[in-house]
Amino acid sequence: MEETEVPLTNPMDIxxxxxxxxxxxxxxxxxxxxxxxxxxxxxxxxxxxxxxxVVHKRLSEGQIGFGADPVERPMDGELFNQVETQDFIDFGFEAEFIGRLPVRVVCEKLSAADLKNIMKFSEGSLLRQYEREFEAYGIRARFEDSAIGRIATLAEKENTGARALMTVCERLLRDFKFELPGTSVSELTITDELIDGREELLKQYRELGRQVDVEKAARELEVFCRDFREEHGVELVLTDEALAQLAEEAANQGRSLLQLCRQRFRDVQFGLKLIQKNTGRACFELGPEAVKDPDKYLSELVVRSYRGDVAGTEDSPDDSDSQDG
Incomplete structure (x- = not known):
């Protein structure tokens, strides 16, 4: 565009x-x-x-009839290379505007190979974005090279350029992104099988997600107990039976053990701190009955704490009953 002085504001603007x-x-x-x-x-x-x-119409003029000179017409994909200034004007642009754009470049349509390279090697790669999204939920996502090629081929058919990659990936992986987090699934491999039959494969992952991952549950329980201790000054210790019970319940509900613990024990600190005040105990061991009904368990412990016979374990209420008898 030629050198000129342009006002920064529109004179018609209020x-x-x-x-x-x-x-x-x-x-x-x-x-x-x-x-x-x-x-x-x-x-x-x-x-x-x-x-x-518009270009096709211009190139076709004067080529009708037996006396027309045979002219080799460009393919539809090559018509943009034949664009002239008048074509832009006929298309609807002002002549004054088009005249200020002297350099015109035609971008070729992206092929499947181009789209594949964009996914694999571009800055801010779409593959890396999906890997990070799944990784945030503790799931390792891995794309097989053949699956990347299939995604690129599907995106090419969309005829919307590189934007089609997001369209195709969302269509393939959207349900996995919403259903796998919070389950025991720790790895997702995007294969040709997933592309061809994602519904069936999603069903298999759902079943796999319901299986209890004891190691993952133990790590999440450790996080919960650590946060609880730092926030309330009271330490919780769950027995192996209680951990297995919570892990199975979380898997059946389709959420993480950490989420279940935060919901199940969201108010227990009040009762525990009262017991701590009465007895000086700062560590409580919780068994299956305690994690099943924390309110009932705490109510009994609070009563015992005023009697001075709280042992601080899950079985202490029953033991105290036998001693009272």
Missing amino acids: RSQMKSMMNMQRGGGSAKDMINTRHILFIVSGAFSGLEK
């Missing part, structure tokens, strides 16, 4: 009109803020859908 009035009231006139375009590169891009029809 804000610029009010500013001009204020400047005039102050006696400063209505000076305009201008910018020089000498060192500014303007890039105008777009799909220009329908422009190829």
